[in-house]
Amino acid sequence: MRSHSFGWALAGGALLVAALSAAVPSVPADEPIRPIEPAVVANPALVELGKQLFFDPRLSKSGFISCNSCHNLSLGGSDNLQTSIGHNWQRGPINSPTVLNSKLSVAQFWDGRAANLVEQAGGPIANPGEMAFTHQLAIDVLTSIPEYVDAFERVSGRREIDIEQVERAIAAFEETLVTPDSRFDHWLRGDVGALSTEELAGYGVFKESGCTMCHHGPAVGGTSFHKMGVKAPYVTDNPKQGRIEVTGDEFDRMRFKVPTLRNVELTYPYFHDGEAETLAEAVEVMARLQLGRELTTVENRQVVAFLRTLTGAQPSFDLPLLPPSSDRTPRPQPFQ
Amino acid sequence: MRSHSFGWALAGGALLVAALSAAVPSVPADEPIRPIEPAVVANPALVELGKQLFFDPRLSKSGFISCNSCHNLSLGGSDNLQTSIGHNWQRGPINSPTVLNSKLSVAQFWDGRAANLVEQAGGPIANPGEMAFTHQLAIDVLTSIPEYVDAFERVSGRREIDIEQVERAIAAFEETLVTPDSRFDHWLRGDVGALSTEELAGYGVFKESGCTMCHHGPAVGGTSFHKMGVKAPYVTDNPKQGRIEVTGDEFDRMRFKVPTLRNVELTYPYFHDGEAETLAEAVEVMARLQLGRELTTVENRQVVAFLRTLTGAQPSFDLPLLPPSSDRTPRPQPFQ
Numbered sequence: 001m002r003s004h005s006f007g008w009a010l011a012g013g014a015l016l017v018a019a020l021s022a023a024v025p026s027v028p029a030d031e032p033i034r035p036i037e038p039a040v041v042a043n044p045a046l047v048e049l050g051k052q053l054f055f056d057p058r059l060s061k062s063g064f065i066s067c068n069s070c071h072n073l074s075l076g077g078s079d080n081l082q083t084s085i086g087h088n089w090q091r092g093p094i095n096s097p098t099v100l101n102s103k104l105s106v107a108q109f110w111d112g113r114a115a116n117l118v119e120q121a122g123g124p125i126a127n128p129g130e131m132a133f134t135h136q137l138a139i140d141v142l143t144s145i146p147e148y149v150d151a152f153e154r155v156s157g158r159r160e161i162d163i164e165q166v167e168r169a170i171a172a173f174e175e176t177l178v179t180p181d182s183r184f185d186h187w188l189r190g191d192v193g194a195l196s197t198e199e200l201a202g203y204g205v206f207k208e209s210g211c212t213m214c215h216h217g218p219a220v221g222g223t224s225f226h227k228m229g230v231k232a233p234y235v236t237d238n239p240k241q242g243r244i245e246v247t248g249d250e251f252d253r254m255r256f257k258v259p260t261l262r263n264v265e266l267t268y269p270y271f272h273d274g275e276a277e278t279l280a281e282a283v284e285v286m287a288r289l290q291l292g293r294e295l296t297t298v299e300n301r302q303v304v305a306f307l308r309t310l311t312g313a314q315p316s317f318d319l320p321l322l323p324p325s326s327d328r329t330p331r332p333q334p335f336q
Numbered sequence: 337m338r339s340h341s342f343g344w345a346l347a348g349g350a351l352l353v354a355a356l357s358a359a360v361p362s363v364p365a366d367e368p369i370r371p372i373e374p375a376v377v378a379n380p381a382l383v384e385l386g387k388q389l390f391f392d393p394r395l396s397k398s399g400f401i402s403c404n405s406c407h408n409l410s411l412g413g414s415d416n417l418q419t420s421i422g423h424n425w426q427r428g429p430i431n432s433p434t435v436l437n438s439k440l441s442v443a444q445f446w447d448g449r450a451a452n453l454v455e456q457a458g459g460p461i462a463n464p465g466e467m468a469f470t471h472q473l474a475i476d477v478l479t480s481i482p483e484y485v486d487a488f489e490r491v492s493g494r495r496e497i498d499i500e501q502v503e504r505a506i507a508a509f510e511e512t513l514v515t516p517d518s519r520f521d522h523w524l525r526g527d528v529g530a531l532s533t534e535e536l537a538g539y540g541v542f543k544e545s546g547c548t549m550c551h552h553g554p555a556v557g558g559t560s561f562h563k564m565g566v567k568a569p570y571v572t573d574n575p576k577q578g579r580i581e582v583t584g585d586e587f588d589r590m591r592f593k594v595p596t597l598r599n600v601e602l603t604y605p606y607f608h609d610g611e612a613e614t615l616a617e618a619v620e621v622m623a624r625l626q627l628g629r630e631l632t633t634v635e636n637r638q639v640v641a642f643l644r645t646l647t648g649a650q651p652s653f654d655l656p657l658l659p660p661s662s663d664r665t666p667r668p669q670p671f672q
Contacts, residue, residue, distance in 0.1 A: 055410050057408075058416075062417075062421065064405075069400075073655055074391050074657055075393075075658055079393075081398075081399055081668060085400050085670055088425050089425035091670075091671055268661065279663075314657050318652055318653065318655070319409055319410060319654070322411055324412070324602050325604065327613075327615075327616070331418075331605075331613060332416070332417060334421055
């Protein structure tokens with residue numbers, strides 16, 4: 001269009017702007033929450049490989065635990081347990097965060113110890129309390145499976161597999177796990193009928209109370225670290241101390257990554273310790289401890305109604321089929 | 337076609353038979369293995385509900401184990417472990433049989449203690465070593481989830497859920513888990529190029545050695561109980577004694593349901609105790625203990641090559657999305 005004559009471009013440009021406005025209305029600039037954009041898949045073969053790896057329990061010592069065990073994509077990308085179950089039924093130290101929209105986070109894990117999804121992906125594989133494997137053993141397993149070797153060659157040009165390639169593939173799949181098209185996003189884009197009066201009132205309370213100080217942006221969170229227990233200490237038996245475990249800085253004690261509120265109706269229970277079982281409880285605690293506000297019963301109900309509008313279209317794909325082990329694949333060791 | 341005139345119908349009928357023969361050639365009557373027929377879905381809503389239940393870990397005490405945990409449809413409907421992992425990481429007593437083509441079995445479980453898939457489906461839910469729940473608690477969970485109540489109403493006309501409905505839905509889904517279109521079935525239907533010379537030779541050895549005495553029919557097994565260790569005792573540390581545990585009849589000691597060999601390349605390790613890690617090992621042991629034959633290295637390789645032709649089209653469907661729990665859903669108890 002820009003190569004047309006100046007006079008035509010002006011007129012055509014004006015028409016184009018009008019047409020775009022009708023199809024995808026602009027989001028008011030002063031709204032602290034932004035819409036989720038659909039995934040753009042740049043490398044389908046890499047995403048497909050990452051999906052298989054995400055579902056493959058052979059990346060664990062037991063052969064029983066996959067990424068999807070604790071980030072279950074049938075359950076909003078979480079496991080809906082207070083804290084997760086690891087190798088040998090170990091009780092995990094922290095609530096499993098949803099993998100949905102995790103690419104929008106400033107860092108990964110509650111304490112932000114991984115800078116991005118690639119750095120994160122290898123962590124649970126080698127964590128003795130989670131998948132309890134080693135990166136070398138995981139590579140030995142994958143290298144013994146001809147279909148995996150072929151798949152890695154297709155995406156990297158090499159038949160040698162290393163852990164960086166595994167992490168890159170899993171991260172590429174995870175980057176597709178976004179949830180656009182929530183009712184709230186429809187409203188943001190100008191569909192005034194997308195939300196009920198109660199839901200809109202809840203959004204009003206959410207903004208006026210100050211929730212959006214932390215919960216903003218497309219993921220409605222995930223962009224910063226904040227202290228759990230601002231107006232009053234957060235009382236918990238959970239020993240995790242947050243970002244101080246990464247930085248060693250006393251300032252970071254009990255500072256955790258602000259979780260995304262996208263799909264929050266699916267990702268119960270809440271908080272890093274999974275202590276809040278319901279949205280109503282989580283909203284009450286957050287308002288009181290973080291903002292020093294006692295919401296009325298009506299306000300709480302309104303905020304919960306608003307939060308439920310943040311559930312987007314869940315990633316939809318065929319259950320991946322995994323290539324069989326070969327005779328030389330190291331066998332899982334669930335009971336050793 | 338049948339409403340046409342008699343004279344035309346005769347001619348047309350002959351043409352039709354010829355056309356059908358070309359499209360779907362008849363299977364020679366003397367072949368002991370029969371093709372797998374595609375699934376016919378009579379009640380899609382019931383199958384869809386059963387699929388959700390099959391993938392739902394909330395049918396277990398822990399909220400972590402679903403039917404798919406041990407009958408993983410990414411892994412040939414099995415878990416590829418020697419014996420399965422149950423609640424609290426208990427070591428299961430027996431190798432998890434594949435759920436694929438299980439509707440073709442004369443009975444369910446290795447010892448046949450369930451007459452059919454409906455009877456089978458509720459077993460693992462209430463087995464303290466598997467999902468460790470109770471039927472009543474499973475019903476309490478489902479009844480607390482509005483989307484499940486709606487789904488059960490759609491298929492039963494009632495908003496009350498009972499365990500028979502749950503079993504019926506899971507079984508309806510499992511009945512769709514057939515694997516037609518294996519290369520062997522293509523050969524059976526007349527595609528002479530579908531098998532290699534080695535694979536055909538393996539089928540010859542398989543038949544001549546007597547394997548088909550037990551492994552026949554569409555599932556290549558599953559239709560009878562036979563003694564494990566005919567020509568010589570089967571030595572194992574596994575305490576399971578087979579069908580005698582159902583009948584109390586000494587004749588049934590060490591008699592197990594003959595497993596299906598469909599998709600056998602995916603369902604390692606082998607035998608009720610999962611002691612045979614490779615197909616080559618399983619073939620060697622079976623020939624020696626059941627038939628009193630020592631296969632040559634070449635014969636063994638041929639039979640293994642034939643067995644790999646029994647891998648059919650795996651069930652393909654979207655990963656099911658599960659409805660969220662409600663505020664009144666009983667919470668999972670993984671560590672109690």
